[in-house]
Amino acid sequence: MAPALEPIVGRYMTLTLAGRDCRIYFEEAGAGIPLLCLHTAGADGRQFRHLMCDPAVTDHWRVVAFDLPWHGKSNPPVGWQDEEYRLTTESYVEATMAVAEALSLERPVVMGCSMGGRIVLELAHRHGAALGGVIGLEGADHQQPWYDTTWLHRPDVHGGEVGAALVSGLVAPQSPDEFRWETLWAYMQSGPGVFKGDLYFYREDSDFRDRVAQIDTALCPVHLLTGEYDFSCTPEDTVRTAAAIPGAEAVVMRELGHFPMSENPEQFRRYILPVLERLRSVRA
Amino acid sequence: MLERLAELVNEDAALVRRGRFLDVDFLVEVGEAPHLIRIRGGRVAGVESGPALMRPWRFAIRAPAEDWARFWEAMPAPSHADIFAMTKRGVAVVEGDLAPLMANLRYVKELLAAPRRLAGEAG
Numbered sequence: 001m002a003p004a005l006e007p008i009v010g011r012y013m014t015l016t017l018a019g020r021d022c023r024i025y026f027e028e029a030g031a032g033i034p035l036l037c038l039h040t041a042g043a044d045g046r047q048f049r050h051l052m053c054d055p056a057v058t059d060h061w062r063v064v065a066f067d068l069p070w071h072g073k074s075n076p077p078v079g080w081q082d083e084e085y086r087l088t089t090e091s092y093v094e095a096t097m098a099v100a101e102a103l104s105l106e107r108p109v110v111m112g113c114s115m116g117g118r119i120v121l122e123l124a125h126r127h128g129a130a131l132g133g134v135i136g137l138e139g140a141d142h143q144q145p146w147y148d149t150t151w152l153h154r155p156d157v158h159g160g161e162v163g164a165a166l167v168s169g170l171v172a173p174q175s176p177d178e179f180r181w182e183t184l185w186a187y188m189q190s191g192p193g194v195f196k197g198d199l200y201f202y203r204e205d206s207d208f209r210d211r212v213a214q215i216d217t218a219l220c221p222v223h224l225l226t227g228e229y230d231f232s233c234t235p236e237d238t239v240r241t242a243a244a245i246p247g248a249e250a251v252v253m254r255e256l257g258h259f260p261m262s263e264n265p266e267q268f269r270r271y272i273l274p275v276l277e278r279l280r281s282v283r284a
Numbered sequence: 285m286l287e288r289l290a291e292l293v294n295e296d297a298a299l300v301r302r303g304r305f306l307d308v309d310f311l312v313e314v315g316e317a318p319h320l321i322r323i324r325g326g327r328v329a330g331v332e333s334g335p336a337l338m339r340p341w342r343f344a345i346r347a348p349a350e351d352w353a354r355f356w357e358a359m360p361a362p363s364h365a366d367i368f369a370m371t372k373r374g375v376a377v378v379e380g381d382l383a384p385l386m387a388n389l390r391y392v393k394e395l396l397a398a399p400r401r402l403a404g405e406a407g
Contacts, residue, residue, distance in 0.1 A: 144372065146368055146371070146372040147368065151382075151386045156383065156387060157383070157386050157387045158387070161389070161390060162386050162387070162389050164390070165389035165390040165393060166368070166389065168366075168390070168393065169365065169366025169367070169368050169369060169393070170366070172365075173359055173360060173365055174359070228362050229362045229365055230362075231362065231363075231365075231366065231368070231369035231372055231373075
């Protein structure tokens with residue numbers, strides 16, 4: 001019997017980022033307007049697999065998700081063994097735009113979650129004319145930290161286990177166990193210090209409160225969606241951010257937490273399909 | 285809700301296995317009421333409620349009684365779904381030597397959430 005193949009296809013490419021070769025893994029499904037997806041801190045592009053298997057999405061969108069260097073199946077650059085990994089606003093913008101260019105994504109809509117929901121604001125600010133819009137999931141221009149990240153990378157605490165245990169509380173209690181634990185599995189698999197290095201960007205290098213008001217939403221529409229159970233990037237953080245951006249729209253999603261696309265795909269599509277529809281109609 | 289903690293934890297073989305390397309005494313304060321919880325090899329060896337002078341503990345988790353009550357609801361609200369949702373808002377406090385807590389965080393969080401099963405029965 002033929003295997004039930006999913007429509008997702010994964011490939012590797014080498015990009016030069018910050019002057020160094022980086023072997024990058026990406027996967028994609030569908031055809032149409034490019035939708036470039038950015039995973040959360042300490043995780044990888046698998047979080048978007050449900051969207052890539054949803055014909056309501058893939059009939060109109062070419063959905064692409066890549067793993068940042070150090071994440072998932074993307075390698076850290078050669079020499080990594082003596083470095084402390086730190087994501088910055090500059091390196092995050094560079095990687096995202098490099099992937100879009102390498103894959104010839106024309107005016108992609110960029111959708112990111114958590115730290116991905118943060119960086120899309122800077123992308124809209126800096127590269128709005130080159131984008132078809134941004135979607136920030138669990139995104140805001142700034143938020144208050146809620147734990148000490150030094151616990152994430154030390155020899156007496158398992159980084160994957162503690163990372164998963166910390167973020168487990170950000171998954172809505174209504175989310176199905178199957179998807180809750182799949183979401184947490186990605187955190188458990190994260191390389192040593194990678195989650196912590198991502199949070200350097202999230203906490204130390206991405207306070208965008210000084211610039212989000214300058215985003216031109218006529219050029220680059222901004223949609224922000226946040227789950228009611230997200231106490232990391234709270235609904236209040238998201239609504240405040242949207243209020244600061246003329247023309248931005250914010251939605252608080254019921255019975256969802258910090259990982260809407262992976263923790264409860266059915267519930268998430270109720271919210272994301274209308275947004276994708278809006279972006280498609282604006283583009284046409 | 286903590287009176288039946290030993291039974292709730294010790295009958296959960298997967299939870300006991302997750303905590304099998306943990307021996308620790310920690311404090312859960314429900315309002316003014318302290319509960320010293322003694323863990324041995326992942327099993328709850330005892331819950332001592334009420335003031336106990338000069339009794340050492342490694343870490344403590346404290347919150348008002350009404351917030352614990354909301355935390356232990358079968359389907360808690362966003363504000364009370366997780367202990368760190370409560371600490372971020374300043375409702376709960378976690379203090380002391382956090383190393384055994386963080387090294388066993390999933391275990392301790394699932395132990396603290398175990399009384400939700402009783403709320404499920406009642407509802």
